[in-house]
Amino acid sequence: MERRLSLLGFVMLIITLIGCGGRGGGATGLTYRTNWTLNGAPGQLSGQSQRVIIRNLNGVDVTSAILRSPTTPIEEVTFQIADGQYQLLVQLYSGSNGDGTLMGEIRKRVTLSGGLVVNSAVGTAINSIEVSPSTATVQVGRGEVFVANGLNSSSVPTFVAPNGFTWTALGGVGSVTSDGSFSATAQGTGSVRATYTPLSLNGSALVTTTPSGAVKRKWTILVYLNAANDLQAYSQLNVNQMEQVASNPDVRIVVQWKNYPSAFSGGLFDGTRRYLVKPDTTSTIASEMLQDMGTTVDMGSPQTLNQFIQWGKANYPADRYGIVIWNHGNGWLRSPTSRAVSYDDEKGTSIQIWDLNQAFGSEQFDFITWDCSLMQMFEVAYEIKGNTKYVVGSEESPPGEGYPYQLVFNKFRDNPDDTTLNLCKGFVDGPLAVTAYQTRKITQSILDTSQFAPLATAVSDFG
Template sequence: MRRRRWSVLGAAACVLVAAGCTSGSEEAGGEPAADGEGWTVLVYSIADTDLEPYLLADLAEFAEVGSQEFLQVAAMVDRAADYSSDPLLDLEDWVGAKYVSIGQGSAEELDDLGDVDTGDPAQLAEFVAQGIADHPAEHYALVISDHGASWPGVGGDEGSDYSSLTLDEIRGGIADGLEEAGLDKLDLLGFDACLMATYETASTMAPLADRMIASQELEPGHGWDYRAFQVAADDPDVDVDTLGTAIVDGFAAQAEAEGTGADITLSMIDLNRMAAVDDALTEFSEALSERAADVAPVVGRERADVLSFGRDPDPEVDTHMADLGLLAAEIGVEALDVSDQADALIRALGDAVTYEVAGPAALGASGLSIYFPPTEELLNADYASVESAEAWGGFLASYFEAGSAIPADQQPVFAGDGSAQVFFDEDGLNFFASFEAAAADNVVWSSISYGELGEDGSTTFFGEEEAEVAEDGSGDVLGIFDLTVMTISDGLDTSYAYLTLAYDDEAEIATIDVPLAYYEPGEDEEYRDVTLTITFDPESGDVLNETYYGYTEAGTYGELTADPEGIIVPKLLVVAADGTQSWEPASDVGLYADLPNLQYDFETLASGTPLLAQLTVTDFGGNSDSVTAEVLVP
């Protein structure tokens, strides 16, 4: 991906699921299934999705190493009908699943499995058991390749009605396969996929392996660099940490070469130490629950500011995954009565996360995330079925209960005495207002939004940026809008785009997440929800990374391989006169989805442009109030 520059400088105003499983390690205390040396790598490739081209490329990378004296590579590859007609090494295109051996630059069909449901844990169990039986070794690796979704699991088999695997099904499938093969445990379980480095995942998978490798963030389509497995081919006695480190480093090096390294994450977790993390998180969750009414404001403020992953301006698409280590650290600093429990959790996480990389946009990532929707309305009811989330789920219930109990006189309400002020200076529009001071302690977020008022009383918003609440408890709020709006052009047409800007002062990196509708070529009705993530250097204007991420019908995420002839339509937030919110197309004109040729700009609003500005404050219970002003741009 080539580097480009913003046309206005200073514009600051997964894909794959790879589970490497090794079994019978001395560290794990298990016995090998059969006499053998070295490593066996099993690849469970759910390529019956739009990720098929990427997954074929991964297997081709594996073939650069290939099966040899101390390394065996076998794969179950379920292919789609439409996304790629390319061969897999020696094997011509097919639809359905094949069980294959990956050699050095070659592939051999071992069995034609026909139409399979890769979201069926029994299919995963059968593959694990058969692969181990056919390829005896001292160590084993399993690679599961497809979209990821954090705690909901992985998958999205389009040939099986978007069937996917929950965390419990992944655990059950692997456990059943290991039991049939006579193995106690794996050495390495990895997820080369979007969002899978979560507490919920690591805790659930802990009985299955010694190590887990996964990403907290959405991953670029190229995923891991499977040539990193060369270290296992070179040394039959290579230990899991050496292999895991090579995988993490290989991923980072490939991302740097591909121009996707700005916001990557990948971490290796010692699953043998997850019991200590479980205990520490339980104590932390219980301490927070016991003091929910007192600590909820602090927790809410830290949740609003903490590093998060899989973001989207539309809260219905956002994954609501927060960095667990950073969240605990900030809460522990601000809420001293839970600082001991926070510190214990941070230490346990530090021990469990043995190696990691993070791009500058994810600076400080701790290696594991956790689910934390900001309001009860956004809580996915299925989270209650995640066994490993019982303690944290109990805290979330207490947090939301405390939010619902905020007295009416302590909820944010802007003063109605006309004290709101709007004025213009060299920074742009300044919007100052005050809400009742009694609510100051409960407020966790404030923002300034800007848009235009429609004749029907609706408002179309072009963006939202954080506003500043005075720290003295007065209830004073100041929002500043620099009078520029984001546009995207394909060289033929130009469209407004909704702007949310995340800026890391320490890393000096900014990220914009733009909600889009993507239409396949020739399609004018059905579309996919897509987020265009743009990471850039606000000082120079250099674009460091730009990627489409798609949200599937299975509820999983991955990089979208957009057809350059496809159409993208940016979406804007429309608030009807009755307060109903929806995301609507920015215009009737779509843009070609050819990502390298898109140009971004920040267009200064013309003098005399009518503008509606809105200042909003929200407390930890989701209660909010807004004040608006209609002005003309000077």
Template sequence: MTLPRSRDFALLLLLVLPLSGCGMFHSGTNPPINGSGSLVLTVIWTGNRGDPSSPHAVRVTLYRADKLIQDVVLSRADTPSTGWTAQLESGTYRLQLAVYNNQNAIGTPVASGDITVQIVQDTPQRLNVATGGTPVALAILPEVVTLTPGQILPLSVLGVDAQGRYLLLPAGTVVRWSVSDSNVVNLQSDGVARALAPGSVAVTASVDSLGLSANASVGVQTVTREWTILVFMNAANNLEPDSVDDMNEMEQLGSTADVNIVVQWKRIAGYDSSNGDWRTTRRYYVTKDNDPETVNANLLVDMGTGVDMGNPNTLREFLQWGVRSFPARKYMVVIWNHGAGWRAYRDRLNILARGVSYDDNTGNHIRIWELPLALSVGVRWNIIAFDASLMQMLEVAYEIRNLGDYIVGSEESPPAPGYPYHRILAPVIANPNIPVRDFAAQIVTQTINYYNPDSTDNITQSALDASLIEDVAQRVDVLAQVLLRVATDHAAVAAARENAQAYAEYTFKDLWDYTEQLRTRLASSPALTDAINGVQNALSQAVIAEAHSNRRVNRSHGLSIYVPRPSEFETRYNLLAFARATHWDEWLQAQP
């Protein structure tokens, strides 16, 4: 609620109590302490009680989140001050004060402001507010602050008179804020501190018109949680409306005391004008809220324009920052955007199409062979997930096999909304100690169930054990060498290729189904049978979870591979680690 203010007499009141844990409007990380405490407010009246232009009433409105707790009016009496006490459950509250000249708090307030307080069990929180005087010093409240990365805390500046009492700054007073290290705390011009990374900074507030300044210390402590989930959300393309939906889905769950959800999000003009229609790149700490339309997550930093989300170094920088700022025992990274497997359509066809993390502002995308460098940030990823099309293929998995435990993605190009984040993250929010393998499998299950496999044509999803991708590649290498020797029947090879389960990129074939097509159509031989069985056995071990639609992609098994016609083979394929390590590229070019 915003109270109207008098243009001539409005005063600014912004105050945050110096309490442990540091109250904030959207923390989502510090659960309330069981028990109760008290808030003790003392209003010190200034001016003459007989003067109608002096303050005569203060409306006190107390909220917890958006729920109104109390609404009372403190009227001026013969005493120099008026006290008010509330017994409250432990937790964070917002106290709104409005000062009126009218005894019954009618009309326009001459001053108003919000106070964030945190009630601690068995500890009275005292707040003394005077309504006038001459400041001889300034005070930043709280004077000492300890936050954790992702938290937001509005700092406040008050005057202090010769008696040491807090005073209100006149309306229109300009406060100039500065911080010693903006990499640790992002300090906004309105005094809102956003914790970015562990460290300690000095915050200075200056009021040049008064010739006064004040200092405070803000520390950002290292807190190791069970999980940190980092989402690289490149919505600088026609998926922007879906990015807004996905942020709101994440907010249905929000970060917890055990799970951090952190997003780097870029938007673009022309697709979605909601939520301020900003067109920059931002970093958010996702907090829980019940608004399905408005993104209310904690904005940590607006990185401005010019950030290239199609550059692998941008992904690497985000992940380095995320790991340093939000340490955890387990890590998951989600690469969110259009996808095209190992290929980039724009390069091949010279038209505007899709690549991995395609940025329409810059025209760049991340190539698959650039992913290892981008993902190498000093931790082993427990889950690497691609919320993008066509990424669950052997060539992609082989590039990143040594960087994570499990790889989750889609063989096909799924519907634009992508992952239902309120579903896929629910298992880890409910049970942060869920085994990583089970969590990866749940992403598959929750995604397929959300889209209903009986009514959706293009849903595939699988989870891979990255430690077994090397074995799959070796088995495919053996198969390629056998095919080079025995696959001389042009019609049979072509039929196997053309009839294998294919996807939106028709040269991507389901690996299991392709080998089964080869088994059916080529002349049988012990070497070929053994090679095909070897690939399928390796796949059955590496694919730990798989599900798909029951219609067009019903012969999917969880991992695709590049199988073009010989005349369509792209020489850039040889840049891939998989091509260099196997004879698959030789087979593709030698197909009869």
């Protein structure tokens, strides 16, 4: 019995020492070190391999490795990556090559500056829950992403069951999604709580929300950019084009942008984000991220579009508003499946034409533009006649590359006081100025909704 107790004490000493991670003397890169000693302990999560993934804050994988030596007490891997902030995801698998059943996870945000060691332990009991960041100051209308970890009695990260956390926002200052993405909605002080449901253990982070500082400008143009489909590769091109002409502070372009990189090429991040477009002429995205909304957003829902509209107007008030819907569409053209727009291929959803009244509600716009196929049909425009002065789009299937936004929004940048009709002509003139579009379907038009009543009467009388 004494020998057994001494061995257990020695094991716990090792775990405690390994838990003292941090900067090593002269070390560079990010080192992940795991203790397999208690793997297989009764009642605890165990496995035969670990897949270690380093992601940037866009949620895109930077590098990864597999640890597969559970009989070795201590195993580690070092990633030589640039200093900065990263997401560390470690997945514990039943198979020996990062495969089989996913048994547990560790998620942690880390900041690398020179060298960093992150430790973990397999098979140890979860004693407490850590939420990071532990404190955050968030402006109303913006957001923060929180992650939660299980810690053992030595405060070393240990594995938790996949999808084992539920999230709650407290204090009435915001909301939080099922994957920890917090959105600030009111000024004050509150908290975000993660509950590990298998053990009913809680951990919290303090959140202070500050005023939005909303300032009224001449124009706010909302872009509902649903790239969770085979158009994803063109989405970064279009945002880059918007950045080229975003230098007038009186014209704000605000984007809700979804990517689905596990299914389609060209994804910049995973999930849905909101950006304020900032001026830039490089091929990278330099716009300001306002909210990371996580991976649960359904861009094929009319309620999601309505929420974006309300959020955009509340936080970016303007004298005039426009909105661009970016995606596939089939208008009122008869289809085997639907007459819809904004197809979200991750969720398998879309906004039906007859649900556009839910999507737009009572919100008013100076123009609504469809950067989609087949949407410029009278049947579609009639559905939204009470929401906008002008409807812009194509009755054909325009190029997948979409509008050349640098040629469309330059009119708004240069002369924001011009009439809405003249400014909207950029959606027609812009594609005509692109040489590569000359042999493609670029039919574009602007519909004046004030003329719809007599047209509808004439059509009804004709029928």
